[in-house]
Amino acid sequence: MTADVFQQLYGFTPEGVWAAPGRVNLIGEHTDYNDGFVLPFALTRTTVAAASRRDDGVLRLHSSAEASGAPVELRLDDLRPGGTHGWTAYPAGIAWALRDAGHRITGADLHYDSTVPIGAGLSSSHALEVVTALALSDLFGLGLERWRLARLCQRAENVFVGAPTGIMDQTASACCTEGHALFLDTRDLSQRHIPLDLAAHGLRLLVIDTQVKHDHSEGGYGDRRRGCEEAAAALGVEALRDIAHDRLDEALARLDDENSRRLVRHVVTENHRVEQVVARLEAGDPRSVGPLLTAGHASLRDDFRVSCPELDLAVATALDTGALGARMTGGGFGGSAIALVEEEAAQKVSDALTAAFRAAGHRPPRIFTATPGPGAHRIS
Template sequence: MVNSGQSTTNAAEVFEQVHGSAPEGVWAAPGRVNLIGEHTDYNDGFVLPFALEQSTYVAASRRDDDRLDIRSLQADAVGSIALSELEPDNVEGWLRYVAGTVWALREAGHDVRGLSLVVDGHVPLGSGLSSSHSLECAVALAATGVYGIDVPRTELARIVQRSENDFVGAPTGILDQTASLLCTDGHVLFYDCRSGEAEQVPLDAPALGVRLLVINTRVQHALDDGAYGERRSQCEQACREIGVPALRDVTLDGLDEALGKISDEVVRRRARHVVTEDARVLQTVEALRAGDLTTAGQLMNGSHASLRDDYEVSCDELDVAADSAQRAGALGARMTGGGFGGSAIALVPEDLLDAVSAAVRDAFAAADFKEPEFLVARPAAGARRES
């Protein structure tokens, strides 16, 4: 079992060793777990994420030569690129997330110039916990911070989304960057992806006698490999055939009628997931407000089944994680994140935490999967300046 402690960084010390002077500041942005509400964000729907204690840290200072100097404490790589050379497809690997964020800020009209950056990432890579958006949000805060540019967090989320979509080439929605930037300690974020309205819903798991167990299947996933984009295209096709701006506009009462207008069975199932998932988010918020964790857990189970069967973004490891956790006494368990690998989350009574973890581990061993990694998470603070 790995318990989540607040991650710390020595990015400032490394920055001073490399550059001979202290950074102007250190900024941090967390990874996230989505309690429920998967693949609804790019359909103008509802999501319910919370921030992790694990964050990406960026130590930063201005430069006077209009270049980006980028170093990572985790990757054996140093990048240096002129601002004039920032173009999509012109930067490769993890550096494109940094370069793309600066590019998107400049494209939005913000006067960000040369930067020296030292990155220290503590969000597990490829785990479905949004390490890439954590990095982008930390870079966005650092870049605007050192240049004294005041950008509202909601606008900054849109800028980070553009970086991901147009520079990196991953057609992600608005969930991950919004969670990293807007979440608060001890709360899940009830976010309306159409209106931008946000509500902090209290979730003090220890006080409620439960734990939020993140199960990293260690199956690496990527959202720029085509499958994610295919799901978006299928949702757009559904909207055209139904005649609505977004699947958010289809209600449960009108679902059967709407699905009857869709010509393709696969597209029909994609739409059914999104509409029912939006409803599950709304029902989960009501359950949390009422302290009804049993219902919240049942909704998580329903979400996983829908993602597995209708949206088809699960995998064998995620299914085993969710099923074995449920059988061992978790109130609910589901895959979290974009899917095709990554992590699951289970809502577990405190006294069953070890039993659920053991059951998942045994099930993975029986299936000859890699041994899973466990993280006991709690809703933590969002992006911030550290020093």
């Protein structure tokens, strides 16, 4: 289908078709830009790109999600940080970052389709970046390792788009493997793939998209990141990752600012929760992960203060209906929550969530079961 639309748009068959997934972060929120630990997995929902090379310095971009039928045309030589806006800034930023790193990119035609919900905290923008990076790497024979693609995507987003994101989402989309969560150390990018077969234990992980939108390139996300950097400087460490969990109280006592103490407490305890979840999954005990998810939400709500009424309602309703654990996932200020539930309780929890949102006057949430899919790959 994507290749067919490409041919209709551009008048010829694409050289290839690629896919990159969105992601769910099981645990480890706002730790990636603090050099900490994260545990995401790839969704089976993907952004697909059909693409071909050009040799005239032109980048043509088209998305099935846009109302306009005409591709957006950009000149590579004109690309500058902050100079492109809207969804095209993400793929344009990838082309810019590749050229800025010394790679010879001479232009491309691309068409995108996506099943990753936009604005749901499931990394739709990073799927768009990663699929573009992989397509251009393959088309121009760059042979870039997946972790390098993730780094280039982060640079594109930080510098070109202007969003101060960490490295987790890009790495998850690029590097995850099917049936596994990715235990990632964001300092050195070392990875370990942790088996995550919840169905084998009679469990489901529900994703609850509140349909409240957010934008990481402005507002609270950047404020939290700056606050973490300032707290690390005040404590004399490179990043908050360097505060050991058993020295947390000592570190907090050295900070005069209550906001700094809240940020530090969340990051340090969240890193510890990631390590605990990994240990329990490796021990074959996913049910015991539930309370750690719930504790993570409390920390994000009370210390990091990135939750919102819809996310809190989703978590509370899921827990009240029997979920083993629940928390917001993603950067916050909207987006999605996750709930770990017994297989037989999944429909009951889903129905309760829909009823609770209706009673509160909110739009109904979109709810689906998430299973770990593959990372970015070439389809044809």
